[in-house]
Amino acid sequence: MHEALAQVRRELGPDAAVLHTREVRDRWLGLLPGPRRIEVTASREVNVPSRLQRRNRVEQPVEAAPRPEPPARANNETKLSRQVQGQLCTLQAMMKDLCRRSKGDGHGDWPEEFFRLFTELLDAEVSEDVARELVERVRGDPSAEGLCDPMMLKARAAGLIEDDVRVSGPIRVTPGRCRLAALVGPTGVGKTTTIAKLAANFRLKEKCRVGLITVDTYRIAAVEQLRTYADIIDLPMHVVSTPREMRETIKRMDHLDLILLDTAGRSPKDEVRIQELKVFLNEAGADEVHLVLSSVAGARSLEQTAERFGVVGATSLILTKLDESNGLGNVLPLLRNNGLPLSYLTDGQNVPDDIEVADAHRLARMILQFD
Numbered sequence: 001m002h003e004a005l006a007q008v009r010r011e012l013g014p015d016a017a018v019l020h021t022r023e024v025r026d027r028w029l030g031l032l033p034g035p036r037r038i039e040v041t042a043s044r045e046v047n048v049p050s051r052l053q054r055r056n057r058v059e060q061p062v063e064a065a066p067r068p069e070p071p072a073r074a075n076n077e078t079k080l081s082r083q084v085q086g087q088l089c090t091l092q093a094m095m096k097d098l099c100r101r102s103k104g105d106g107h108g109d110w111p112e113e114f115f116r117l118f119t120e121l122l123d124a125e126v127s128e129d130v131a132r133e134l135v136e137r138v139r140g141d142p143s144a145e146g147l148c149d150p151m152m153l154k155a156r157a158a159g160l161i162e163d164d165v166r167v168s169g170p171i172r173v174t175p176g177r178c179r180l181a182a183l184v185g186p187t188g189v190g191k192t193t194t195i196a197k198l199a200a201n202f203r204l205k206e207k208c209r210v211g212l213i214t215v216d217t218y219r220i221a222a223v224e225q226l227r228t229y230a231d232i233i234d235l236p237m238h239v240v241s242t243p244r245e246m247r248e249t250i251k252r253m254d255h256l257d258l259i260l261l262d263t264a265g266r267s268p269k270d271e272v273r274i275q276e277l278k279v280f281l282n283e284a285g286a287d288e289v290h291l292v293l294s295s296v297a298g299a300r301s302l303e304q305t306a307e308r309f310g311v312v313g314a315t316s317l318i319l320t321k322l323d324e325s326n327g328l329g330n331v332l333p334l335l336r337n338n339g340l341p342l343s344y345l346t347d348g349q350n351v352p353d354d355i356e357v358a359d360a361h362r363l364a365r366m367i368l369q370f371d
C-alpha cells in the first residue's frame with residue numbers, strides 16, 4: 001500500500017485525492033492464491049482533502065498569488081465533490097457491511113471456500129441464518145472433510161436442501177373414480193392459469209375426462225378467464241355461487257375422472273372470506289387442496305400466508321412464477337417449517353407448458369443456481 005501511494009504521489013503530485021483503495025488477490029488456475037496487488041483510485045481533478053502526507057512540500061512550485069476560481073468551475077467542482085463524498089459514504093457502508101458479514105456472527109474463521117459458499121447462498125436469496133446453518137452443516141459433515149472444491153461443497157449444500165423439500169407427486173387420477181382437486185391462495189398468484197395448465201395436460205396428454213368448477217364469482221373477468229380456457233381445451237365448466245350449488249354441481253360431474261376447482265383469491269388477512277372458502281371446500285369434499293403461492297413473495301410473507309390458509313385444510317403447495325424470481329432461497333423457510341409437501345412448480349405464463357411436477361433434487365439445484 002505504501003509503495004502504491006508513493007507511486008500515486010509521484011505520478012499525480014501530493015495534492016491528489018485518494019478516493020478508494022483495495023487489495024486484490026488473483027488466483028492461479030482459479031484455486032491457488034496468486035500475488036497480492038493493491039488497487040488505488042486517485043484523482044488530481046477531484047477536490048476532496050488529500051489523504052497523502054504533504055511531504056516534500058518545499059519542492060512544490062509556489063504560486064505568486066492565489067488566483068480566484070471562476071465561479072462556474074468552482075460550482076462544478078463543489079457538485080463533483082459532493083457526488084464523490086456521497087460515493088465514499090456508500091463505499092464506507094458497503095465496507096462496514098462486508099466486515100460485519102465476514103467477521104461478526106462467528107464465521108470470520110471459516111476457510112475461504114466455506115465463506116464463498118456462504119456468499120453464494122446469500123446471492124441465492126437464502127437468509128443469513130439459514131445460509132450460516134447450511135454452511136456449518138456442510139463443514140460438520142464428516143464425509144465432506146478435506147473437500148475444498150467449491151462445486152462439490154455447493155453440491156453438499158444442495159443435498160441438505162433437497163432433504164428439506166418434501167414433495168407429494170402429481171394429482172393422482174384413477175380412471176373411473178372422480179377425483180376433486182381445489183386450488184386456493186391469495187389473489188393474482190396464478191391459480192386460474194395453473195388450473196388451465198393442469199386441465200390441458202390431464203386432458204390432452206393423459207386423456208382424462210376433466211371438468212372445471214369455479215367459485216370465483218367476485219370478479220366477472222375471473223369467470224370469463226376460466227371459461228375461455230375451458231372452451232379452448234373443450235371441457236365442461238360450471239360456475240358455483242353457493243355451497244348448495246357446489247354439492248349439486250359435483251353430483252352432476254361425478255362421471256368425470258378429474259374435477260379441478262378454481263377459487264377466488266383471498267387476502268390471507270380476511271378471516272371471514274377464508275372461513276367462507278372453507279365452507280365451500282367442505283361442501284365440495286375436495287380430495288386435494290393445493291395452496292398456490294408466488295415464489296416472488298418474501299420469505300416471511302410466504303410463511304404467514306401459508307399459516308393463514310392452513311385452516312382451509314391445504315394438503316400441498318404449488319409454487320408459481322419461478323421464472324420471475326431473482327433467487328429462490330426465500331422459499332426455504334416455508335418448505336422447511338410449514339410441513340406441506342410441494343406438488344407443482346410453474347415457471348411462466350404459457351398454457352399448458354410452463355408447469356412441472358415438483359422434484360426435490362431439481363428444486364434444490366434451482367435454489368442453488370446450478371446450471
Ligand SMILES: Nc1nc2c(ncn2[C@@H]2O[C@H](COP(=O)(O)OP(=O)(O)O)[C@@H](O)[C@H]2O)c(=O)[nH]1
Pocket residue numbers: 186187188189190191192193194265320321322323324346347348349354
Ligand atoms: N411469470 C409468470 N406469470 C404467471 C405464472 N402463473 C401465472 N402467471 C400470471 O399471473 C397473473 C395472474 O394469474 P391468475 O391465474 O389470474 O391468478 P389468480 O388470481 O391466482 O387466479 C396472470 O397474468 C398470469 O399469466 C408463472 O408461473 N409465471
Ligand SMILES: [Mg+2]
Pocket residue numbers: 191192193216222262263265
Ligand atoms: Mg383466478
